[in-house]
Amino acid sequence: MDKQKTMTARLRDHLPTRRRVIQLYCALLYNANLKGFIRGDIYTGPLKNLCVPGLNCYSCPGAIAACPLGALQNALASSGNRTPVYVLGILMLFGLMLGRTVCGFLCPAGLLQELLYKIPTPKVRKGVVTRALSYLKYVILFVFVVILPVGYAFRQVPLPAFCKYICPVGTLEGAIGLLSNPVNADKYGMLGLLFTRKYVILMAVAALCVFVYRAFCRFLCPLGAIYGLFSKVALLGVKVEMPKCIGCGKCTSVCKMDIRHVGDHECIHCGECIAACPAGAISLKCGKITLMDKTQAVPKSKTHSTARIIAAVAAVLALVSVLWLVNTDRAEDAPLPEAAVEETLPVGFEEGMRAPDFSVPVYGQEEAFTLSEHLGQVVVVNFWATWCGPCVVEIPYFDEVYRNYGGEIAVVAVHSDLVTDDVEAYLSGYDYAMPFALDADGSVIASFGGSAMLPQTAVIGKDGTIIYNAVGSMTRETLRQLLKKAGADV
Amino acid sequence: MQSMRKALRWLMGALTLAICLSLAWTCVSMYVGRGSQKPFQMAEVTERLRAMLPLFLVWVLLLFVCLIAGAGGETDRRGQIGAPDMYLMQRKQSALALPESAQAEEGRRRRSTRITQLLLAILFLPFLLWMMGDEALSLDFERTMGRLMLYLSPVAMLALMVLMVHERKRQESIRKECEILRSGSKKGTRQQAARTDHTSVIRLILALLGILFTVLGVMNGGMRDVMVKAIQICTECIGLG
Numbered sequence: 001m002d003k004q005k006t007m008t009a010r011l012r013d014h015l016p017t018r019r020r021v022i023q024l025y026c027a028l029l030y031n032a033n034l035k036g037f038i039r040g041d042i043y044t045g046p047l048k049n050l051c052v053p054g055l056n057c058y059s060c061p062g063a064i065a066a067c068p069l070g071a072l073q074n075a076l077a078s079s080g081n082r083t084p085v086y087v088l089g090i091l092m093l094f095g096l097m098l099g100r101t102v103c104g105f106l107c108p109a110g111l112l113q114e115l116l117y118k119i120p121t122p123k124v125r126k127g128v129v130t131r132a133l134s135y136l137k138y139v140i141l142f143v144f145v146v147i148l149p150v151g152y153a154f155r156q157v158p159l160p161a162f163c164k165y166i167c168p169v170g171t172l173e174g175a176i177g178l179l180s181n182p183v184n185a186d187k188y189g190m191l192g193l194l195f196t197r198k199y200v201i202l203m204a205v206a207a208l209c210v211f212v213y214r215a216f217c218r219f220l221c222p223l224g225a226i227y228g229l230f231s232k233v234a235l236l237g238v239k240v241e242m243p244k245c246i247g248c249g250k251c252t253s254v255c256k257m258d259i260r261h262v263g264d265h266e267c268i269h270c271g272e273c274i275a276a277c278p279a280g281a282i283s284l285k286c287g288k289i290t291l292m293d294k295t296q297a298v299p300k301s302k303t304h305s306t307a308r309i310i311a312a313v314a315a316v317l318a319l320v321s322v323l324w325l326v327n328t329d330r331a332e333d334a335p336l337p338e339a340a341v342e343e344t345l346p347v348g349f350e351e352g353m354r355a356p357d358f359s360v361p362v363y364g365q366e367e368a369f370t371l372s373e374h375l376g377q378v379v380v381v382n383f384w385a386t387w388c389g390p391c392v393v394e395i396p397y398f399d400e401v402y403r404n405y406g407g408e409i410a411v412v413a414v415h416s417d418l419v420t421d422d423v424e425a426y427l428s429g430y431d432y433a434m435p436f437a438l439d440a441d442g443s444v445i446a447s448f449g450g451s452a453m454l455p456q457t458a459v460i461g462k463d464g465t466i467i468y469n470a471v472g473s474m475t476r477e478t479l480r481q482l483l484k485k486a487g488a489d490v
Numbered sequence: 491m492q493s494m495r496k497a498l499r500w501l502m503g504a505l506t507l508a509i510c511l512s513l514a515w516t517c518v519s520m521y522v523g524r525g526s527q528k529p530f531q532m533a534e535v536t537e538r539l540r541a542m543l544p545l546f547l548v549w550v551l552l553l554f555v556c557l558i559a560g561a562g563g564e565t566d567r568r569g570q571i572g573a574p575d576m577y578l579m580q581r582k583q584s585a586l587a588l589p590e591s592a593q594a595e596e597g598r599r600r601r602s603t604r605i606t607q608l609l610l611a612i613l614f615l616p617f618l619l620w621m622m623g624d625e626a627l628s629l630d631f632e633r634t635m636g637r638l639m640l641y642l643s644p645v646a647m648l649a650l651m652v653l654m655v656h657e658r659k660r661q662e663s664i665r666k667e668c669e670i671l672r673s674g675s676k677k678g679t680r681q682q683a684a685r686t687d688h689t690s691v692i693r694l695i696l697a698l699l700g701i702l703f704t705v706l707g708v709m710n711g712g713m714r715d716v717m718v719k720a721i722q723i724c725t726e727c728i729g730l731g
Contacts, residue, residue, distance in 0.1 A: 042721070042723055043721075044721035046717075048716070048717050048720035048721050049713050049714075049716060049717045049720075051716065057727070057728070058719075058720040058724070059723045059724050059727060059728050063720075065720070066716050066717075066719070066720035067720075070719070070720075070724070070727065071716045071719070071720070074715065074716070074719045075712060075715060075716070078715060082710060082711060082712060082715065083710070083712075084707075084712060085703040085704075085706045085707040085710065085712055086703065086704060086706075086707020086708060086710075086712030086713050086715075086716065087707070087712065087716065088703050088707075089699075089700050089701070089702070089703025089704030089705075089706070089707055090700075090704060090707075092696055092699060092700035092703065093697070093700040093701070093704065095696075096693060096696045096697055096700060119502060119506055119553070120498065120499050120502050120553070120556040120557075120561045121499050121500075121502045121503030121506060122499050122500060122503050128654050128657045128658050128661075129654060131653075131654075131657050132650050132653035132654040132657055133650065135649075135653055136646065136650075139642075139646060139649075143621070143638070143642065147618075147621055148621075148627075151621065151622070151626075151627045152627055155627060155629075157629065159631070160724070160726070160727060163724065163726075163727035164726045164727055165635060167727065170724075170727045170728050170729075171728060171729055174723070174724070174727060174728030174729075175728040175729045175730065178723070178728070179532075182532070185532040187730060188530045188531055188532050188535070189530075189531075190725065190730040191529065191530040191729065191730065192521070192529065193521065194726070194729045194730075195517075195530075195728075195729030195730065196517050196518060196521040196729075197729075198728075198729040199513075199514065199517045199729070200514045200517065200518065203510045203511070203513050203514040204510075204514070206510055207506065207507055207510035207511075210503070210506050210507075210510075211503065230696075232689065232692075233689055233692050233693050233696060235693070240576075240579075242579065242580060242583035243583070245576065245579070245580040245583070246580065247576055247577035247578075247579070247580030247581060248576070248577070249574060249575075249576045249577055251576060252575070252576055260575045261575045261576050261579055262576070385722075387715070387718065387719060388722075389726055390725065390726055393629060393631075416722075418718045418721070418722070419718075420711070420714065420715045420718050452721065452722050452723045453722065453723045453725050453730070454722060454725070471725065471730075472725070472730070
């Protein structure tokens with residue numbers, strides 16, 4: 001009987017707490033686009049105008065809203081054209097209302113770290129070293145999230161540096177999430193040094209999280225650094241009633257984060273200190289309303305328990321509504337109308353097929369660029385956008401080809417239908433010779449099999465068949481080899 | 491039993507580390523093996539992961555053994571370091587006046603913090619100035635990142651050491667002040683000035699600014715920018731670019 005009791009007690013230790021349930025709920029809510037995992041693509045609906053409070057990559061097949069950190073970097077990367085007030089406003093409101101309670105309750109990355117920490121291994125205690133390391137996230141925030149994107153923005157090159165070079169969540173949710181679906185098998189060809197480096201970082205962070213509590217959250221996460229700045233003013237959070245406090249310090253010793261006192265910028269408001277406080281001086285409050293204190297086992301009053309039931313029902317209804325909204329097919333999900341195609345050989349976007357004909361208006365010219373008019377020439381079609389960093393970097397390569405081989409090789413850069421900047425104004429800052437066109441309704445990129453990834457380049461042979469059509473950055477050498485393969489004399 | 495649980499934890503730690511290292515090595519060896527010629531193919535990746543399956547199974551088995559043996563759950567937290575700040579905060583809240591010696595200790599601590607902040611500024615300022623220059627922000631991103639790591643790493647290491655020394659001194663100082671307060675010295679006590687709480691005002695200002703920024707952002711197209719990026723797969727962000 002004693003053995004069974006011990007086993008039961010052990011199992012009870014592993015039952016999910018209320019906080020864990022909230023974390024799981026949020027992870028499911030942020031990634032409610034379940035059909036994205038089945039189809040191997042991402043959600044493109046209106047909810048992506050909004051940001052979730054926690055770290056959740058928007059390239060994850062399940063993500064229904066934008067990541068605040070990714071959105072901030074992209075907004076700062078476009079700060080040469082537009083002041084990034086929207087994302088700053090959203091972050092201020094999240095910080096003010098929630099502070100680092102986001103880290104403790106609402107962040108899927110935090111949940112993953114805590115689950116990794118549950119793996120039974122020796123653990124590294126907090127100390128002077130971890131306390132000092134906790135300032136590293138501020139360095140990462142200022143260098144990779146602010147300075148680099150803003151610095152490159154004034155060179156008109158979008159660079160979300162933290163997402164590109166460090167973020168392990170993007171690698172896990174975005175890359176592995178997409179590539180684990182066989183539908184995206186062709187995307188494996190795009191993996192290279194960048195992915196290898198990020199994957200190693202992901203493995204290193206995952207290993208660290210097993211031995212060190214919330215290692216990414218404590219040492220590397222810039223979002224935690226941002227929310228930590230609001231620690232003194234956040235409405236929701238763990239607060240200490242100083243008149244009741246006896247100064248025993250049990251709260252800080254039981255806490256696994258690098259806090260100096262409860263509620264400082266390292267506190268994630270998980271509430272573990274609430275149970276540890278012998279004087280019952282600590283509680284989770286929203287303004288003046290107490291949400292959780294030491295006597296949580298029994299609801300305080302009938303009103304309190306009714307309020308809890310209503311909140312739980314509302315939360316479940318919200319989740320079900322979102323799941324229904326994002327997972328049912330809508331008119332916007334219908335394939336885009338394709339450009340007119342010739343009724344001859346198999347037409348399509350795969351290599352070896354006949355390229356679908358299209359006609360796009362060219363900036364600064366009266367005549368449109370029509371593919372069929374360039375039969376007999378090698379044609380390079382590059383799909384790009386001003387807000388796409390890799391696209392902007394490779395445009396000069398195509399312009400060089402146009403300048404040097406314009407008679408033999410036709411080149412056109414087609415801007416995606418999703419325009420955020422005045423493309424003509426953007427181009428006026430450069431001395432490009434090649435034609436730039438706009439795919440206003442997205443039909444051209446759709447007919448070339450493109451959808452949600454840029455840059456994409458298609459190389460079409462002199463007989464109109466597709467030699468190459470793939471998503472991914474282009475180098476000078478690769479372009480030269482493709483043009484040779486297409487029969488151009490380069 | 492305790493030593494068996496401890497041994498199981500160490501074994502689990504070693505195995506977990508081995509799996510993480512194997513996964514990282516698999517990726518690196520595939521890249522290094524083929525270089526830039528499409529190093530990753532789905533079939534090959536699947537085959538390599540399948541080869542690691544026995545290791546994963548052993549790991550899962552060991553996890554169950556640990557859970558059954560009670561090696562899971564919270565580990566012993568004796569000696570977990572807690573900061574003495576709470577005692578000091580509590581004494582400051584409850585006492586109208588602090589002894590002069592405690593006030594002096596606090597003054598020393600504040601000076602030490604200022605010196606640390608100055609040292610950190612001296613460490614990071616040249617780096618920041620370099621970052622602002624044209625030389626730093628090259629269009630060859632790999633070169634930029636390489637140079638960034640080259641310049642930032644030693645600065646970060648030095649800053650870490652400065653912070654560690656400061657933190658240790660700070661904790662010693664707080665312990666000293668707590669000792670003074672515990673000893674109950676009333677020599678030369680001074681009245682503490684009551685501090686006005688500006689939190690509500692700051693909250694109101696931040697709330698208004700947040701709402702204003704959000705509305706302005708919607709009006710100037712910022713919200714649409716978020717949408718445009720979010721509905722496209724950021725290939726460079728997920729390592730495909």
